[in-house]
Amino acid sequence: MEGIIATPEFQVSLLLFAALGGYLLASRINQSAVVGIILVGLLIGPSVLGLVSYNEFVRGLAHLGAVVLLFVIGFEFKLKDIVRPAYAFIALIGVIVPWVGGYATAVWAGMDFSTGLFVGTALTATSIAITANVLQEMNKLQTDAAKAIIGAAVIDDVLSLIALAITGDVVAGAFHPSVIFFILLKVIIFILVAGAVGIFIVSRFLVKLDNTPFVAKYPEFIFIFAMTFAFLYAMIAEIVGLSAIVGAFIAGISFERLELRKSLDVKEGAEFLKIIFAAIFFVSLGVVADFKALTLDILPFLVVLTIVAIVTKVVGCAIPARMAGICRKDSLIIGFGMAPRGEVAMIVALIGLEQEYIGQAVFVAIIVMSLLTTLITPIIYRNWFFKDEYCEPSPEI
């Protein structure tokens, strides 16, 4: 049986089986499917049953899931929807407040300067995958709040990257302000060039290709092309230093208006892929967090860190949103929408562990904190924000 557990067939069937269980659980406790799936992931992972570990293959599938998810989310956005000064303002304050909060929490827990700086950095990142999926599930992706969340999250990803670079340099005792400049430069070039190439070249090329005899012969060609494009952009984003999912999202945006006539429907196909792979991704979020590694020593730190993580992001995003003229309820929706740290903080924690900025205990605390922040948004959205009617635009707008 040992040999069977390691087979891809076993792992995928177990991950999907867990996802199905997640749906049933979610329906029973009347929560979002995402919450149910993550909780079942926790159950089959090392925390409880230990049936699946976060090995190379599961990690790879989870990556694919996040990429496909954000690619599909991208279809519903235009670039101009998400590139706005107000969103940059929300993102900036929403990165600084958690960074300071995380640093303060670590210092309060008796940690040194560089650990504190790193814990702060882990709190800066926003994982847009969960919020975006919940908004899509609730059919709320076209609201102003959703656009602000997505826009701010993309910028947030850039800012977190800068925070990570600064932290690394400061800890190594070699910080130069020029670092910020170069990161900003390459990221802005990437987003502009990738967006322009996607929208004006690739998308139009596919529409032309759709009318050729070649595609009439291979109607699946453009679908494979589109998925290749998504992964290619995801990869380039990683090379630039951004999350892969930002690249996938820009690839999705490129196809916002894509209309094909002779080929298979790219959006429909990607949606089907997303269903399977996002489910695997959410299960894996539960699998990666190992509650068993928690010790009593680290528990107070974990509790405070989680509260600080949520409060600093909610406050740090809702206040600038309100200042930008967004109504009170939408500002809170934005604040909680930015709160999940998800896989992004987990990746940051892994870097910290590997480069010995943080120890095993802090690593586990960040992982579990990240999971908990991830669970809160779907629960709050479902039970509170989207229960009654949408808020009136405030007089300021």
Next chain:
Amino acid sequence: MEGIIATPEFQVSLLLFAALGGYLLASRINQSAVVGIILVGLLIGPSVLGLVSYNEFVRGLAHLGAVVLLFVIGFEFKLKDIVRPAYAFIALIGVIVPWVGGYATAVWAGMDFSTGLFVGTALTATSIAITANVLQEMNKLQTDAAKAIIGAAVIDDVLSLIALAITGDVVAGAFHPSVIFFILLKVIIFILVAGAVGIFIVSRFLVKLDNTPFVAKYPEFIFIFAMTFAFLYAMIAEIVGLSAIVGAFIAGISFERLELRKSLDVKEGAEFLKIIFAAIFFVSLGVVADFKALTLDILPFLVVLTIVAIVTKVVGCAIPARMAGICRKDSLIIGFGMAPRGEVAMIVALIGLEQEYIGQAVFVAIIVMSLLTTLITPIIYRNWFFKDEYCEPSPEI
């Protein structure tokens, strides 16, 4: 850059990119897409450019590809279409002739008894994935020849399994005829029970589930369920000792008549998954074969082995097919359709290498032979069999 090459995003985008290149190549040389994709796989793999290696992740994705492919192929078959005595007869002769042929080739090349037995075993298995995909591509899955090929290939898989067990036992000096009996027993029980559960329980359950408010709320649930079911059956087939793809195929057959009204269309979704994953699977067939490992010493053996592999399978299947009353052309179509060894022989070769039945040179020869047999069927189908009209039923039928 080293770090990027190892990311799932890089590997998937490269594999899909290779698949796209495969389509272009296939169109240029006027061959089946499968041939083009495998050849481009060879190009990016260790044989030429060395951009992708057959690592755990790629291997895992390739497995998923084969499972999804056969699951989708299964939708077009009924169990009674493929369970026929004539097909068992074709399969049996089509296993014995290559086994003897492979043994004779190895002995001719100066190898010992146990190596010869093992080389023969590697020639027994049929990889149905390639032939089935080519038949689907050509819209010929509903022909009598296609049904015979699929039916015989499933039985062939059982017989190859028995051949492998016999070889292992004989080499270890502990052969008992009861082994055959137990393998046959568990395989027959698996196919009957899995088929019955799939067709009479799971499929009907899903139709009922389709009418519940639960599924109205989560229209993607049944799609995830169906994919879970496919991987579950694939896994059980592996536990029983069969190829995973036989399990996936039985899962697909179970859904042959599935009609859903409120849920997302399972067949459509699985078809989209198949497009991406089968492409990855075919690329990986090229990646796994490393021509560089070939030495001049082994070349004569490889050439003879490949010719023997093709001739013994064509003759060993076409003659019993003709004896069973199938027309001449269909008999040849069946013979060539059974010729690809694909990933099945590669897996057998890997077992042989790990258990030290064969050395590295013979291992490489089997891998490359397997690849070459895989290329021949699409080429012959496309350029010869399906160029002119389908053959008349022979007077015997």
